[in-house]
Structure formats: structure tokens, C-alpha cells
Amino acid sequence: MKINQLLIATFVGAQFTVTALAGDATTNSTEAAEIEVLKQEIQKLDQKVSEIETQHQAQQPVADSADKQQIQDLDQKVRILSRERELDQDAAATAAKSAPKITLGSGGFGFSSSDSNFVATIHGLIQVDSRTFSQDNHIQGNDSILLRRARPIITGTVYHDFDFNFTPEFGNGTPGAASAATTPSIYDAYINYHYSPWFQIEAGKFKPPVGLEYLQSDTYTLFNERSLVTDLIPGRDVGFELHGDIVGGVVSYAVGIFNGVGDGQKNTSNIGFQNDREFDGRLFLQPFKATSIAALQNFGFGVGGSWGSSSITNTLDLPNTTGGSNPGFYTDGQQQFFAYRSGIVAANSHWRLSPQAYYYYGPLSLLAEYAISDQQVSTNGLTHSADLQNTAWEISGGWVLTGEDATFNGVTPRHVFDPRNGGWGALQVVARYAELNVDKAAFPLFADPTASASGAQAWSLGLNWYLNKNIRVNASYSHTTFTGGGAASATTAPASVSSHPEDVFFTRVQLSF
Amino acid sequence: MKIFLKILLASSLAISASAKEIKLLNVSYDPTRELYTEYNAAFAKYWKAKSGDDVSISQSHGGSGKQAQSVIAGLEADVVTLALSYDIDAISQQAKLLPANWQSRLPNDSTPYTSTIVFLVRKGNPKGIKDWDDLVKKDVSVVVPNPKSSGGARWAYLAAYAYALETYGHDDAKAKDFITKLYKNVPILDSGARGSTITFAQRGIGDVLLAWENEAHLALKEFGDDKFEIVTPPLSILAEPPVAVVDKNAKRHGTTEVATAYLNYLYSDEGQEIAAKNFYRPRNQDIAAKYAANFTQLKLVTVDQEFGGWTKAQATHFADGGVFDQIYQP
Numbered sequence: 001m002k003i004n005q006l007l008i009a010t011f012v013g014a015q016f017t018v019t020a021l022a023g024d025a026t027t028n029s030t031e032a033a034e035i036e037v038l039k040q041e042i043q044k045l046d047q048k049v050s051e052i053e054t055q056h057q058a059q060q061p062v063a064d065s066a067d068k069q070q071i072q073d074l075d076q077k078v079r080i081l082s083r084e085r086e087l088d089q090d091a092a093a094t095a096a097k098s099a100p101k102i103t104l105g106s107g108g109f110g111f112s113s114s115d116s117n118f119v120a121t122i123h124g125l126i127q128v129d130s131r132t133f134s135q136d137n138h139i140q141g142n143d144s145i146l147l148r149r150a151r152p153i154i155t156g157t158v159y160h161d162f163d164f165n166f167t168p169e170f171g172n173g174t175p176g177a178a179s180a181a182t183t184p185s186i187y188d189a190y191i192n193y194h195y196s197p198w199f200q201i202e203a204g205k206f207k208p209p210v211g212l213e214y215l216q217s218d219t220y221t222l223f224n225e226r227s228l229v230t231d232l233i234p235g236r237d238v239g240f241e242l243h244g245d246i247v248g249g250v251v252s253y254a255v256g257i258f259n260g261v262g263d264g265q266k267n268t269s270n271i272g273f274q275n276d277r278e279f280d281g282r283l284f285l286q287p288f289k290a291t292s293i294a295a296l297q298n299f300g301f302g303v304g305g306s307w308g309s310s311s312i313t314n315t316l317d318l319p320n321t322t323g324g325s326n327p328g329f330y331t332d333g334q335q336q337f338f339a340y341r342s343g344i345v346a347a348n349s350h351w352r353l354s355p356q357a358y359y360y361y362g363p364l365s366l367l368a369e370y371a372i373s374d375q376q377v378s379t380n381g382l383t384h385s386a387d388l389q390n391t392a393w394e395i396s397g398g399w400v401l402t403g404e405d406a407t408f409n410g411v412t413p414r415h416v417f418d419p420r421n422g423g424w425g426a427l428q429v430v431a432r433y434a435e436l437n438v439d440k441a442a443f444p445l446f447a448d449p450t451a452s453a454s455g456a457q458a459w460s461l462g463l464n465w466y467l468n469k470n471i472r473v474n475a476s477y478s479h480t481t482f483t484g485g486g487a488a489s490a491t492t493a494p495a496s497v498s499s500h501p502e503d504v505f506f507t508r509v510q511l512s513f
Numbered sequence: 514m515k516i517f518l519k520i521l522l523a524s525s526l527a528i529s530a531s532a533k534e535i536k537l538l539n540v541s542y543d544p545t546r547e548l549y550t551e552y553n554a555a556f557a558k559y560w561k562a563k564s565g566d567d568v569s570i571s572q573s574h575g576g577s578g579k580q581a582q583s584v585i586a587g588l589e590a591d592v593v594t595l596a597l598s599y600d601i602d603a604i605s606q607q608a609k610l611l612p613a614n615w616q617s618r619l620p621n622d623s624t625p626y627t628s629t630i631v632f633l634v635r636k637g638n639p640k641g642i643k644d645w646d647d648l649v650k651k652d653v654s655v656v657v658p659n660p661k662s663s664g665g666a667r668w669a670y671l672a673a674y675a676y677a678l679e680t681y682g683h684d685d686a687k688a689k690d691f692i693t694k695l696y697k698n699v700p701i702l703d704s705g706a707r708g709s710t711i712t713f714a715q716r717g718i719g720d721v722l723l724a725w726e727n728e729a730h731l732a733l734k735e736f737g738d739d740k741f742e743i744v745t746p747p748l749s750i751l752a753e754p755p756v757a758v759v760d761k762n763a764k765r766h767g768t769t770e771v772a773t774a775y776l777n778y779l780y781s782d783e784g785q786e787i788a789a790k791n792f793y794r795p796r797n798q799d800i801a802a803k804y805a806a807n808f809t810q811l812k813l814v815t816v817d818q819e820f821g822g823w824t825k826a827q828a829t830h831f832a833d834g835g836v837f838d839q840i841y842q843p
Contacts, residue, residue: 076700079717079718080700080701080717080718082716083712083718085703086716087704290531
């Protein structure tokens with residue numbers, strides 16, 4: 001192109017020169033010859049320009065063809081890459097359909113088969129407590145830092161309708177002396193078939209449907225230890241239960257048959273020792289649950305109960321010995337304040353009744369429960385028998401100072417603990433009053449009045465700090481006084497415990513997921 | 514008359530009340546969607562008229578090898594209509610869902626129709642592809658599915674290999690060299706025949722698609738014969754896609770009778786017409802003659818002739834470490 005422009009300029013310049021020369025009337029013959037030479041030069045340049053233009057046009061299709069092929073090749077490469085990506089995505093989507101799913105979050109570590117026929121989640125509960133007893137009149141309480149609960153909790157569902165739970169306990173779950181050995185044990189091991197929310201069948205070891213406070217998960221109780229009422233409620237037992245929630249939980253029912261355990265006891269051997277069984281049942285209503293009356297939606301009330309019969313040789317169905325290492329009635333500080341005399345046996349019928357209620361509205365929580373445990377007992381040899389009716393009641397409540405909602409299943413802070421960003425979690429103040437009264441007919445034949453108290457009255461105050469959904473810190477103070485009980489000089493429980501009020505300061509650090 | 518009408522009405526009601534609803538699952542290979550859509554409607558009508566029962570047939574389509582593995586893994590097929598007998602043999606041997614002699618239960622070794630492998634090229638055939646040896650030229654890009662998963666791909670591979678054997682005097686080394694060059698020109702391997710058709714026809718990749726004959730015709734129909742044309746090579750392979758009742762599944766579902774009738778009906782005049790209309794070569798010679806214009810005449814060699822049967826062909830070429838694994842590097 002530059003060559004063409006140069007040639008054209010030269011040609012034009014030459015034309016001007018010729019014109020200038022031609023206009024001169026007085027051109028002599030020498031000038032005419034010069035003009036002729038210039039004309040010939042111009043002709044030659046003209047010819048050269050034509051040749052160059054012709055050559056350029058001849059080369060152009062070859063370059064166009066090469067470019068076109070290159071573009072086509074590139075186009076094919078791009079299409080191939082795009083299609084490969086498409087096929088990879090299809091293959092990944094197909095593989096994902098059959099790949100197991102894994103999740104990890106505040107609710108635990110979960111995994112599921114691709115068809116959801118096998119779903120399992122690993123949860124956990126760790127509670128590190130401290131108990132510090134004060135004003136114990138030089139008789140040392142069991143000051144300690146303890147691993148109160150340490151549980152891996154494995155839950156899951158098989159083929160959509162069969163739930164399971166397996167929970168071993170590695171912490172110091174058994175109240176008692178400091179020297180009590182921690183024996184890993186199975187706390188929950190059950191299968192639950194849920195045909196529908198209103199028809200479910202559970203089999204295995206789990207909490208019988210009697211006490212409201214006891215049914216609340218260990219993760220969410222307001223205080224470190226449950227109240228005196230739970231001393232009369234049956235603990236975890238092995239059995240079968242039919243249960244369900246009707247009308248979206250407005251009515252909840254449960255009826256079951258179990259091996260039968262003593263008051264406040266749990267079945268630690270996972271087996272029954274008598275021919276007779278215990279029937280447990282509970283009906284709980286939340287009549288406003290499905291209404292738009294927000295203030296009453298979380299108001300519930302009901303009644304739980306049990307009925308069983310004990311063989312006369314059964315010594316396991318009641319707290320029957322002294323000495324502190326065997327079952328009895330326990331304080332908030334987990335110290336035995338009542339036990340039957342050695343050799344007393346449970347005989348014939350044992351029934352319980354527990355009217356109960358709770359109310360949750362915004363930051364407010366209230367729970368109340370009353371329990372009657374009516375049991376026939378006999379001296380060994382059946383020389384003397386009695387029908388003893390022990391009672392207990394409690395009322396507890398809490399207020400979430402930071403405004404979050406309180407529920408039966410705990411408090412979820414709006415702002416997790418993150419001081420760098422101004423988050424402090426949720427804070428809840430809690431209080432409780434409880435009493436337990438032993439039937440006066442228990443004394444002196446079936447229980448030693450100089451050792452065992454005939455009644456206990458406990459009040460507690462506490463502060464719960466929910467750092468996030470998984471971490472919680474508690475601090476509480478509990479004061480228990482006794483009616484009757486041991487001499488001041490007693491050195492072993494229950495006498496040593498019931499001889500003076502119990503004051504204990506609790507703390508807890510809890511991890512749950 | 515009134516009594517007669519009453520009896521007739523009562524009988525109709527009785528028949529309606531007793532009419533059963535039967536469900537079948539046909540697990541098939543990739544390109545048979547259109548065939549079985551039409552065939553299933555025809556069979557349902559036939560069965561209703563014959564028995565009064567309503568039958569609905571669900572279809573599953575995919576690469577023949579993959580489909581066979583799905584049935585082995587538990588896909589509850591009542592019948593399988595796959596691309597090659599080896600895949601149904603696998604179901605019999607690995608899952609024991611049907612007897613080893615399944616192929617002898619229906620005419621023509623249980624193959625109611627046949628097919629072959631042809632070339633689908635861009636309109637105008639810009640690369641001048643006429644025969645198998647054009648596929649190994651350096652500037653030709655070939656689209657074909659993966660023989661590890663697709664029955665059609667295995668037929669195509671064997672067709673190319675058979676061409677090489679015929680051309681080079683049954684010299685295996687030269688045939689292997691030929692097939693190596695061919696697969697060097699394959700830029701992408703779909704899992705099934707339908708995927709390859711999408712790659713070639715919709716994504717615009719490649720110069721030639723090695724396709725089931727019916728698939729090539731369907732592509733012309735769907736995308737227009739102004740975009741593609743079919744080139745039938747002088748030699749190709751006789752593809753015999755078989756059908757079989759999956760006995761244990763059918764027995765469990767209570768569908769043995771209907772499943773057997775379903776496959777038998779493929780051999781009926783109506784079944785053979787539907788096959789021919791969908792560009793499958795019917796076994797019925799009269800119907801084949803009627804639809805002769807749909808099918809180009811060519812030399813067809815068989816797997817038995819060239820490779821000693823499917824078991825040997827599978828073991829030699831498509832098993833892990835076989836010839837295909839040796840020659841193809843993605």
C-alpha cells in the first residue's frame with residue numbers, strides 16, 4: 001500500500017512537471033527531448049504499479065483460504081471443549097445421584113446414601129461441671145470438677161420410616177460418691193417406626209413417658225441437675241411404646257410396657273429381673289398450638305403415669321439400702337438424703353401419677369410438675385408391709401434477658417458470641433423451687449429417721465449463657481433444707497447429708513451438636 | 514331386546530370392572546425412543562382389544578452396556594430390548610434374571626429387526642466421505658460413541674474393523690493400525706448413540722457421524738435434509754439388536770404373559786411395519802420389500818463371520834485391556 005502511494009505521488013509529481021514544461025512556449029529542442037524521456041519514465045512507473053496490483057490480487061484468496069481454515073479449526077476446538085464440558089457435567093450429575101451426601105453443621109455430622117434410604121447423624125454432648133459445696137459444717141460435700149456427661153449420639157433413619165438412636169455414656173452419669181467408678185453404659189438404644197406422626201412404635205431402651213422434666217433433653221435443662229421431682233420418676237428403661245402426635249402435636253400420647261425401674265433409677269443392666277412389667281403412659285395437650293393466639297401456642301399440660309407390680313423377691317425396684325452407694329433420693333448436689341433400710345423390698349403394686357404443664361412465650365419459660373409415687377414395700381420376710389405414697393413438686397422458670405425466645409428445646413441466640421463483632425450470645429436467668437415429701441409411714445420401720453430425711457425443700461437460682469447453638473455456660477446456686485434426718489455427728493449419707501442444709505454452687509460448660 | 518341390551522350392558526360393566534391395569538418397563542438402548550413410542554401405543558391398543566386390560570409401558574433408554582448394568586444392579590425391567598446379545602447374556606450370567614437360552618425363545622435369535630452402521634455427513638459432503646478409508650484421513654473428524662458403554666459404538670467399531678479385515682486380507686495388525694488411525698480422528702466419545710447424534714447434529718462437531726441407520730434417518734427428519742445427508746458405505750456390519758423377557762422380574766410383577774406378548778407383537782405385521790417406518794430393517798420380507806426405498810443395499814458382514822461371535826469379540830476388543838483400550842488414548 002505504501003509503495004502504491006509513493007508511486008502515485010511520483011506519477012502526479014511527474015505530471016505537474018510535464019504540464020509545467022509543456023506550458024512553456026519557448027521550449028527548445030533540448031527541453032523537448034527531456035520531456036520525451038520523462039514521458040517514458042512515467043509509462044514505466046505506470047506499468048510497474050499495474051504489475052504490483054495484479055500480484056497483490058493473486059495472493060489474496062490464498063491468505064483468505066488459510067484464515068478461513070484456521071477459523072474453522074478453532075471453531076471446532078471450541079465446540080469440542082464446550083461439548084466435553086457438557087458431558088462432564090452430565091456425568092457429574094449422574095454420579096452425584098448415586099453419591100452419598102455428607103453434611104456438617106451445628107446439628108452434627110451427617111451422611112446419607114444418594115437415595116436417602118440410609119441416613120445417619122453423629123451428635124455429641126459434653127458437659128464439664130463443677131460442684132462446690134459451702135457451709136457444710138466441716139463435713140465435706142463432694143466438691144469436684146466432673147465430666148458429667150460425655151456422649152456420642154448416633155441417630156439416623158433407615159428406609160425413610162425407621163429411626164434409630166444409639167447413645168452410650170462415658171461421663172459420670174451416676175450420682176453418688178466421688179469414688180464411684182465411671183462405667184461406660186448404654187443410655188439410649190432404640191428403633192422407632194414412624195408410619196405417620198400419629199402412629200409410631202418404639203422399641204429398645206429410652207425414657208419412659210412419665211415425667212415432663214425428665215423427658216426434656218439433658219442438653220436443654222435449665223439447671224445442671226433436675227429437680228427433686230425426678231427422684232420419683234422412672235428413668236431410662238427397656239421396653240416398647242406406642243406413641244404419636246395428633247393434629248400437628250396438639251395432642252401427644254404415649255403408652256408403653258417396660259421392665260420397670262425404681263423411683264429415680266434407670267435400667268443399667270438392660271435386662272429385667274422380674275416376671276412382672278410396668279405400664280407407662282402419658283397424654284399431653286397443647287390446645288392452642290394450631291391457633292393464631294401467639295401467647296398461648298406454647299402452653300401445654302398433661303399427665304403421665306405408670307403402674308407396675310413387683311415380685312416380692314425384687315430388691316431392685318426401689319431405693320432400698322443405706323450407705324450412699326446404692327440408689328436413694330438425691331439432692332440437687334447429687335447427695336443421698338433418703339434411703340430405705342437394708343432388706344426392705346418392693347412388694348406388689350407400684351403406681352405413679354404426674355400432672356405436668358409448661359408455658360413458653362417469648363423470653364419467658366415456666367415448667368411445673370407434681371409427682372406421686374405409691375409403692376407397697378415390705379420388710380424382708382414379709383413380716384411388715386405398707387403402702388407408701390411419696391410426693392414431690394416443682395416449679396421452675398426462666399427469662400432470657402437478651403430477648404430471644406425460650407423453648408422446651410433451649411434458646412438459640414440471635415447473635416452468636418463474637419466479641420470482635422459485638423456479639424455476646426444470649427443470657428437467661430433461671431429459678432426453681434422444689435419439694436419432696438416421704439410418706440411418714442415409711443418411718444421408722446422401713447427407713448431410719450436418724451439417717452434419712454422425711455422431706456427436702458430446694459430452691460435454686462442461676463444464669464445460663466448461650467454462646468451459640470452449640471456452646472453453653474451455666475452458673476447456679478442451690479440451697480436445700482431437710483425435714484428430719486441425720487444427726488450432726490453422722491459421717492455417711494444419707495445422715496451426713498440430711499443433718500444440715502446443702503448449699504452448692506454449680507458451673508457447667510457444655511458442648512452439644 | 515330389552516333383556517339382551519341389559520345383559521350386554523351388564524357384561525360391559527363386568528368387563529370394565531375386571532379390566533386390569535398392567536405396567537411394563539422396557540429397558541432399551543439409546544436410539545429406540547421413537548420406535549417404542551409408536552410401538553407401545555400400537556401394542557396397548559392391540560392388548561386392550563384382545564384382553565380388555567390396560568397396559569402402559571414405561572421406557573428407559575441409554576447406552577446398551579450401561580442399561581444392562583442397570584438391570585443387573587436392580588432396575589426392574591420386565592423386558593429388555595438392547596443393542597447386542599452380549600449385553601443380555603451379561604444380565605443372564607451376572608444377575609440370573611433370565612435363562613442362558615433366552616435367545617432361542619423368539620424367532621431369528623430374538624431379533625425382530627436388524628440395522629447397520631452408516632455415515633451421516635454435512636450437506637454437500639464437503640470432505641468427500643464415501644467409504645471407511647476416508648475416515649482415517651488427517652482432516653476428517655469422526656463422531657462415534659464410546660464402545661465401552663454404547664452398543665451402537667461397538668457395532669460401528671466392528672464395522673470399521675471388518676472393513677479393514679476385508680481390505681487388508683484379514684491381517685489383524687493392519688486392521689489394528691487402521692482402527693487406531695480412525696479413533697485418532699475421534700475428538701469426543703459420548704456414552705450413547707443419541708448423545709453422539711446431539712454432538713454431531715446440534716453441537717456441530719465433526720465431519721461424519723457413525724450412526725445407526727435409523728438414527729441417521731431420524732437426524733435428517735429432525736434437522737432437515739438440507740443440513741445433512743446419509744452416505745451408505747459399500748460394506749457394513751449386520752447389527753442384530755435382540756429382545757428378551759426378564760423372567761424373574763416379570764414373574765415377580767405378574768407380567769410374564771403380557772411381556773411375552775409384547776415382544777411377540779414385534780414380529781407381527783403391525784410390529785414389523787412400525788419398525789420399517791422407523792428405519793429398522795424388518796425381518797418380514799414382504800414388509801421389507803414394501804419399504805425397500807428406505808434402505809440402501811450394501812454388503813453386510815456378521816459378527817459371527819468376522820469375529821467368531823460376540824463373546825470372542827467382546828473379550829478381544831472391548832474388555833478391559835482389549836484392543837480398544839490399547840488403541841484409544843483420550
